[in-house]
Amino acid sequence: MKEYDKVELIVEKSKYTNKGLHKGMVGWICDPKKINGQRLVCFDTLDDLPEYPIVSIEEDDLKIIWVSPD
Amino acid sequence: MNLQEAETYAKKIFSTKWIQWKHKGSKPANDKIEKTKNVLLANLSKKHCSTCLNLNECCFTIEKMPPIPLHPNCHCSVISIPPITATAECSIRKFTNYIFVSSAVNNKKELFELWGYDITDSEYLQNEFIKQAQIAYSIGDYELKSLDAFGQRINIKISLKKKGSNEYATFFSSWMIYPNGKIMLITPYGGKIK
Numbered sequence: 001m002k003e004y005d006k007v008e009l010i011v012e013k014s015k016y017t018n019k020g021l022h023k024g025m026v027g028w029i030c031d032p033k034k035i036n037g038q039r040l041v042c043f044d045t046l047d048d049l050p051e052y053p054i055v056s057i058e059e060d061d062l063k064i065i066w067v068s069p070d
Numbered sequence: 071m072n073l074q075e076a077e078t079y080a081k082k083i084f085s086t087k088w089i090q091w092k093h094k095g096s097k098p099a100n101d102k103i104e105k106t107k108n109v110l111l112a113n114l115s116k117k118h119c120s121t122c123l124n125l126n127e128c129c130f131t132i133e134k135m136p137p138i139p140l141h142p143n144c145h146c147s148v149i150s151i152p153p154i155t156a157t158a159e160c161s162i163r164k165f166t167n168y169i170f171v172s173s174a175v176n177n178k179k180e181l182f183e184l185w186g187y188d189i190t191d192s193e194y195l196q197n198e199f200i201k202q203a204q205i206a207y208s209i210g211d212y213e214l215k216s217l218d219a220f221g222q223r224i225n226i227k228i229s230l231k232k233k234g235s236n237e238y239a240t241f242f243s244s245w246m247i248y249p250n251g252k253i254m255l256i257t258p259y260g261g262k263i264k
Contacts, residue, residue, distance in 0.1 A: 004167045030256045033102045035109050035219045042257045051261030056218050066175050068167050
């Protein structure tokens, strides 16, 4: 898993639902760092929101759906 | 920037009050490796908070800074500083590997193409984002967003002239604050301004 990969949230957890994020939502990894097993994800398919949520998500809670070329 | 805009900009630079975040006894994290080291240090020592460590020497306007103290027993402080010299960094890959990837991956390519831009404009867009973000940050024209161990995020408004038209597309971009007046682009398109 790396920056620019497209990912899907594969779990329903209160720490994400509190931020309006639910299982099945899709975003992209927008920062190269991995901190405490987490990735910074921009959920850029939520076009109805005034701005896209950018949230740190545990890598284990994500599934890669498109691998960015190096 | 015309003369009137330059005058307004100069006035704002000198009227904006800045503070610098201080975390005693730790080095500022100037890049992603140092930020990650700070998190490891915080996890090992149990005495420091990784969020505080990664805020060390970051600059904010007085009106738009994280709350202090950030948590019980927080030993961070802030000091007043003169106007900052802002530097913005923006990887060209934010355009080549994100904005202009296939429409099957996301809809940003379609959006930027609607405004007349394609992948060959990536370098122009990189420079334009850097220019606009540096000006905006140096006069405190930003919106404070989430803060965690990754660092403090801010939103900055970007206006792009639509090619072949006198209209502008205006939207948010998201940046991460680094020490000593540096910001780094996280996402070029963070949502439209309604």
